[in-house]
Amino acid sequence: MEQAFWLQRWQKGETGFHQDSLNPHLKYYYDDKAVPLEERKALKVFVPLCGKSLDMYWLSQNGYEVLGVECSPIAVVDFFKNHQLEYQLVESGNFTRYIAEEDNEGRRRIEILLGDFFDLSPKDLEGVTEIYDRASMIALPEEMRLQYSQKMMQLQRPGMRTLLITLTYPQAETAGPPFSVTEEEVREFYSKHFKVEKLRAKDILAEEPRFQQRGVSSLIETAYKLTRN
Ligand SMILES: C[S@@+](CC[C@H](N)C(=O)[O-])C[C@H]1O[C@@H](n2cnc3c(N)ncnc32)[C@H](O)[C@@H]1O
Secondary structure, X not given: OOHHHHHHHHHXXXXXXXXXXXXXXXXXXXXXXXXXXXHHHHOEEEEOOOOOOHHHHHHHHOOOEEEEEEOOHHHHHHHHHHOOOOOEEEEEOOEEEEEEOOOOOOOOOEEEEEOOHHHOOHHHHOOOOEEEEEOOHHHOOHHHHHHHHHHHHHHOOOOXXXXXXXXXXXXXXXXXXXXXXXXXXXXXXXXXXXXXXXXXXXXXXXXXXXXXXXXXXXXXXXXXXXXXX
């Protein structure tokens, strides 16, 4: 799935991956029970392959600073427009930075880097403490997922935490994206440099008509916590 594929999807409005409501994992792992509000001042969440995810807006409204990376300008501009956020543009290296500063309505700073995830350097992730990977790793075919996990390893400092959400289904039953990612693969790619904890796994096929129509017989959503060694 090269960038051209995704740019075309955004141009044609084929964005079935975009969720019109918050991802349930988000509240479960980032809300009050998990992280007290006063602790969030020190936290900055990186959202790789972020699209125009509503989850970023929720994070910003709920005390987290947000940094995204996305290759489609349509997605990035839509995100700021949909939430009526004023933004400035800063050209820097491989990226155009879209920045909405913290405001007096309680929203923390949101910055989206327009460009290629694979061009990021550790310096771009300065201040990042958390990574929220929803529909990012699973958006990529297997050979790119290996590159993606290697890049993730290079980008992170010890102690950085990732919430990784995957889907697992019989890959022979339909083609991706999203691609099926097994627990074996997550452990194979990450366990050398990360502590890998499986948090929850649930069959969500009954809630996913798109997968039912594609003839998929089981669809397991799994959340992992990865901590960089
Ligand atoms: C399946 S979508 C998921 C978007 C978002 N995470 C969400 O939950 O709605 C994958 C996104 O990654 C973007 N993308 C794909 N390859 C990319 C790359 N190499 N660099 C930056 N963005 C990329 C696509 O444009 C698309 O918006």
